[in-house]
Amino acid sequence: MPASSTPAAPFTPLDLQLVLLRRMADHNPELVADARRELGASLTDMREANKRWQAMVRSPRGRSAAARYRSVLGPPESTAARRVGDLDCEARRWPLPLWPELRFEVLAGPGGQVWNEWLVRAPGAPAPALRTVDDLAPWSCTVDEAARAFAPARPLEGTAPTRWGLAFTAPDAEDVRHEVVAEFTWGLLQRTRIDGA
Known part of the structure; x- marks a missing residue:
């Protein structure tokens, strides 16, 4: 064949x-x-x-x-x-x-x-402790977990259908005038950056 x-x-x-x-x-x-x-x-x-x-x-x-x-x-x-x-x-x-x-x-x-x-x-799986920007390692958390940990977080449009972003101020950010931007793919954290720094 x-x-x-x-x-x-x-x-x-x-x-x-x-x-x-x-x-x-x-x-x-x-x-x-x-x-x-x-x-x-x-x-x-x-x-x-x-x-x-x-x-x-x-x-x-x-x-x-x-x-x-x-x-x-x-x-x-x-x-x-x-x-x-x-x-x-x-x-x-x-x-x-x-x-x-x-x-x-x-x-x-x-x-x-x-x-x-x-x-x-997953239900029953322990959520990561997210207190500072340093806790936001790649693949460490989901969109919902980051949004709850750093409320109020502002959703951002992603660069592709499977991407999302969150903007927020973290307690350990070097300059509170700048937002932290967390980028997610398929709901899983990929990277963070300081916006405008």
């Missing part, structure tokens, strides 16, 4: 983890390289997983985003009704081996529409 006729291998939870890592590699290539090795995947594997994921997302005949996650990750570990503003949705969470203390959460609306997809702390 010609290679072009061979059905593609199923997209797996390992592949999805590589997709998450691919976007994180822009900020933390060393952490991503270590995680990729832990998964037993090559740089080529990561690029190929990302390429296949993008093709699935952009396919006009593709499944809804919510159905796509279920097909890749299986039934969610947990589901919960959630209200976001005036809208009702369902929070679906799955474990990912690379981050056992976190869960991949998808907020799904009616008709399988996905409103948000990111990593959150």
Whole structure:
């Protein structure tokens, strides 16, 4: 059978983890390289997983985003009704081996529409102690955890659909006139910088 006729291998939870890592590699290539090795995947594997994921997302005949996650990750570990503003949705969470203390959460609306997809702390897993900017190490916390620790934090628009930012004043900032900006990918902290310094 010609290679072009061979059905593609199923997209797996390992592949999805590589997709998450691919976007994180822009900020933390060393952490991503270590995680990729832990998964037993090559740089080529990561690029190929990302390429296949993008093709699935952009396919006009593709499944809804919510159905796509279920097909890749299986039934969610947990589901919960959630209200976001005036809208009702369902929070679906799955474990990912690379981050056992976190869960991949998808907020799904009616008709399988996905409103948000990111990593959150697993129920019962201890949250990190976040008191100073020095506590904000890459991959140490999620968006929600940083927002609570450094309230009032102001959300910032990300540079890509899977990126978010928070701006806040931390007690140990060198100059209180400057804000700390924390950047997140897939909900996980990637880096911080002092804005305007």
